[in-house]
Amino acid sequence: MTDGNWILLISIGVTVFFMLGVPIFLVIGFWVVGASFVLGLTLDNIGVALSDVFTDGFALLAMPLFILTGDLINKSGIARRLSDFAYACLGWLRGGLAMASLGACGLFAAISGSNSATTATIGAMMHPEMVKGGYDERFAAATAAAGGTVGIIIPPSIIFIVYGFLMNLPISDLFVGGIIPGLMMVIGMQLACWIICKMNGWGHLIQLKLNRVLKTAFGAWLGFFAIGLVLWGIYTGKFSPTEAAGVTVGFCIIVGLISLPLYRLMGSLDPDRSPDEKSYSEMALVEGFKFTEIPGIVIRSAQITGILAPLIAVSVVMQQILSLLGARDTIQEFVTGMGGYYAVLFTAMIIVFVAGMVLESLPNTIILAPILAPIAHSIGVDPVHFAVLFLVGGSIGFITPPYGLNLYVASGVTGVPYFKLLRYTVPYLVALLAVWIVVALVPDLSTVLLPNR
Structure with a gap:
């Protein structure tokens, strides 16, 4: 044989x-x-490759730190305060609570960098509120799943760290490149949400009150500070992504530790106030944690890192073997043989989209990025633009069957069966595909914020 x-x-x-x-x-x-x-x-080759990844991959240190950040901001109550602010801003629109859930996903993603953490956290928190507010439970669950797609696009992004490591690109540039496309994804999904909710009459409206917006903004200031700290540090070059991740972890630990005593203090200042009269933000402060709980949070994050890091390492060896087998040359000949700039670009996008339907974003990136990125560069596509384009396409795979990781996560946290979510993800899928095409046609959306561009 x-x-x-x-x-x-x-x-x-x-x-x-x-x-x-x-x-x-x-x-x-x-x-x-x-x-x-x-x-x-020889098996020595595998061992050497694995060792090189773990000893030389300083940039990968940001990955476990941002995973830990996602768990910390959930426990510290920051996520709920950001959701409260988003609802105060959008609750006056038809479908405002669902749109606020999408906005909260964007804000949460700007600290955590994870799609599954975004879906799980916002879904568990907002789905019961949406159902109480008159939304179809299937649509509410699908909204959480769709909102989680921005988790790997809006910086900081765990998958951008992996992409930058694999392709030897500045991770800070990739983070900045994802800002505008990530915001476009949120706005596009909110528009689709508004249309569907208006057609079905879903959602109870609340008045737009300046004092409510200001009060919830004050309640969420710690979340805004965390987002600003990360983006400012990376954009100005004060922090490397790894350093920014470490600073954010420290900040979230401090917030989590002071939340519980701060809530007790607020209660003691107004002991006659009933729980129903407490603002959403004030009640959110109860979600802090004690110092003794930190090891458990760290262990949970380490378990996730223990799954991702070996996968990255072994996939590097897979790339070497695929190169020896000539797979890269075969795919390159096929894609470049399609013709001009847009034909090649959209062929690469189709490959990414199809792969995203059956593979999670991490193996998809590890396997295809080293093959498709050089092809895109050879036809004049900016490396940062293609990275953003590649990962936006990969993120859409989170809500496309048969894999659709976010659909499984949303189903798990809401109790809505997987297949009942599919119909209600279609409007979001259309919106995301439209944004993806616009990002492909307008490269400046990915590069305009980059320094020295």
Whole structure:
């Protein structure tokens, strides 16, 4: 049997494993080990590659720190205060609470950098409120799933860190490049949400009151400060992404520790005030944590990092093997053979979109970015623009079957069955695809904020 047939057989085997639910790290690991034996590569090569990733990848240190940040801001109450502010601003519109949920996803993403954390946190918090407010529970769950797509686009983004590491691009440039497209995604989904809610008459309206907006803004100032700290530090060059992640973790720990005593203080100042009369922001302060809870939060974040980091490392070896097999050259010939600039660009986008339907963004990025990015660069696409374009396309895969990670997350936290969400994600999918095409046609949306551009 030829080497090619062996590789094909191994690929079919690991595909079956993937369909049976075997973790993607093991699927790729089995393929890498099997292909290495077929090609005569020693296992020392795998060990050296893994070691190089963990010892030379300083930028990857930001990944576990931002994962930890997502858990800390959820426990500290920052996420709820940001949601409160978004509702005060948008609750006067039809579908305002759903639109506020999308806005809260954008604000949460600007601190956490994770799609699944954004969906889980905002979904668990806002879904019951939306159902009480007269929204269809399936639409409410789909809104949380769609809102989570911006988690990897609005900086800081864990997947941008991985992309920058793989493609040797400044992670700070990638973060800045994602700001405008990320905001466009939020606005596009809010417009779709408003149209659907207006058609169905969903949502109870509240008056737009300046004092409510100011009060909730004051309640959420810690969240705004955290967002501004990250963006200011990275944009001005004061912090590297890794340093910014460390500073944000420290800030969130301080906020979480002072939230509980601050809530007790507020209660003691006005002991006769009933819970129903307390503002949403004041009640959110109860979501702090004690010093003794920090190890548990860190361990939970470390568990997630323990899944992602080995996957990145073993995928680097996978790239080496694919290069030896000529896969990169084959795909490059196919894509470049499509013709001119836009034909090549949109062919690459279609590949990313289809891959995002069956793969999570991390393996999708690790496998395809090193193949497609050089092709895009060869036709004159700015590397930062293509990175943003690539990851916006990958983020859309979070709400497209058969994979649709955010749909699974939203289903888990809301109790709405997976397949009942699909119909209500269609308007959001249309909005995201429209934004994606606009970003592709207008490169300045990704590069205009970059320093020295």
